[in-house]
Each structure stands twice: as C-alpha cells, then as structure tokens.
Amino acid sequence: MISTLNIPSSLDTSNKPTVVETYQLNKVYRTGFWMNTKVPSLKDCTLKVYQGETFGLLGPNGAGKTTLLKILLGVIRSTSGKGLLLGKPLGDKTVKQRVGYLPENAYYYDFLTAWEFLGFIADLFQIPKSQQSQKILHLLDLVGLAKNTAQKKQLRQYSKGMLQRVGMAQALINDPEVVFFDEPMSGLDPMGRYQVRQIILSLKKQGKTIFFNSHVLSDVEKICDRIAILARGELLNVGSLDEILGKKESYHVIIKGGKEENFKEWLNHIKKENDFITGELQNNEKEFLSYLQNTDSKLISLTLNRDSLEEYFIRILEEKGITFSQ
Secondary structure, eight states: OOOOOOOOGGGOOOSSOEEEEEEEEEEEEEESTTSOEEEEEEEEEEEEEETTOEEEEEOOTTSSHHHHHHHHHTSSOOSEEEEEETTEETTOGGGGGGEEEEOTTOOOOTTSBHHHHHHHHHHHTTOOHHHHHHHHHHHHHHHTOOHHHHHHSBGGGOOHHHHHHHHHHHHHTTOOSEEEEESTTTTOOHHHHHHHHHHHHHHHHTTOEEEEEESOHHHHHHHOSEEEEEETTEEEEEEEHHHHHOOOSEEEEEEESSOGGGGTTTEEEEEEETTEEEEEEESOHHHHHHHHHTSSOEEEEEEEOSOOHHHHHHHHHHHTTOOTTO
C-alpha cells in the first residue's frame, strides 16, 4: 500500500496539503484485432494539486485529459506510475465518499425529474431521507434550477445547459472535499458558461478543491489558481498564470479626455484618436492613478501587457509541432 510519493523536491512549491499527487503516470492502450498495437495516452505525468485551489487541465482534443482524470478517480488504472488522492492510493474505494464528479458526456435517467434523480444519488451516498429535501433545495438554488421545474419536468425535456446544472448538483450532493469536472463548459452558450463559472467560484469560496478539464481558455484564465497544459499525453507546463505567462511591468492604458502632453512623462507610444488617448505605462501604476484623479481625464482600462492564455497555448503547441487537426 502506497503511503507517500517520492516526488522530486523541485515540485514542492507550496506548504499547503496536497489533494492530488501523481508521479510518472503512464497509460498505454492496446488496439487492433490482436490487441498488439500500443497507443500511449499519458507519458510520465507528474503533478500536484493543493487543498483549496482551482486547477485547470488544458489541452486539445485527444490530449489525454479525460484519461488522466479517470485514472485519478480510479475509473481506469494507469499502466505504470504512482498517485495519491486525498492521501490514499489511486483507486482506493474509501475516498469515493469524499469526491464529486461530473463526466463530460453524462447519461441520466431520462424519465426521472431532477428532484427524483438527485434523490437517487443521495440514496447512493446513504444520505438520510430526513436531510435530503433540504440538501436538494440548497443545490437547486446553487445551480440556478427552480424547485417546480426540478419536481415536475423530466430530464429528457431539459436543455444542454439545464442538464449541466443537474450534473453539477449531483456532483455536490455528498458535500465533497474535491470536485472533478470534465469539460463543464462544453456546449454551453455564454450565459450558461457564466453561470458555471459562478458556481465554481462559489465552491472556491467554500474552500473546496476543484480540478477540471477544459478547452475554453478564457474561462480558465478567469477562475483558475494554477493550470497544466497537456498535449499528446505529455505535460508541457504546470504553474500559476503569472508563472506561465510571466509578469511584465508594462501596462496598456486607455484614457478618455485630456491632452497628450499631460501624459508624456507617464506614457510611452502615446496616440490620440477622437477623445481617447492610448499609451504604454512603465511601472508606477499607483502613482499614475493618483495623478489621474487630479485631472479631468477618465481611465477606461489598465491592462497588463502579456500574452493571453489562448495566445500562449497556441504558441506552445506550435513549438511542439502540434496542430489542432491532429
């Protein structure tokens, strides 16, 4: 039985308790008529996820994201390597009571209502009947589903976004310590994605650890503490956005009103178009904001100059010779 992992000290970047640890996980699938063709899905995957953080796993389709998530959950076994989930070896059944999971393509019992379905999941977790109604009401409120709809409307009549909310509710029914979401924003419209983001942020405030796969990079950039990029089964980079994208001491500024000469000592590359002034601010952002308060000009935006996550993601894949058609 595994009790600890001998992970190199260079990976120990935090004093927080670890919720997920993997060390050199590999997964190879066998295909073909004689099952003699080996297809690697994960290669030497080593990472840590800390208690209370929101961790995003990014990668193109077929990168191995779902494979890694299923190994962590004990749904499938790795070919080699070690791992811990909540201090227990991967696949340990005693951990399941403390974990929530939303699959990418979940199957629901179509002729049940959301209330009946959540009651069924509550029974699986042996939640007492006397507590179920209050817990289900709380979850319906959290995910934005009306009580009447949940009690009367069958799941086969739900939209994709509504089903995703039901899926999030069932993943939280046991009040888990760590929640795994597999592509939670997949197929949702902008409003649905916003609502899912708000749910994840509310879970973060509760101190829950959230691990999710996604290829919606703009959403990941808004809610994740740390990210990992996975491509062809290989982890290309792991860290916070500042660690990965870098911290540049330059800001792009847009100001409404005023004269260009008023900002020459603060901004480089000043341009004026109509009533708007743009330029690059080098450091001293606090002093600049104080100065701006004493003028008639209005700050429209102050944006850190660095690549977006999407730009970085595309660039690092191109450097590895990976195209989105592969």
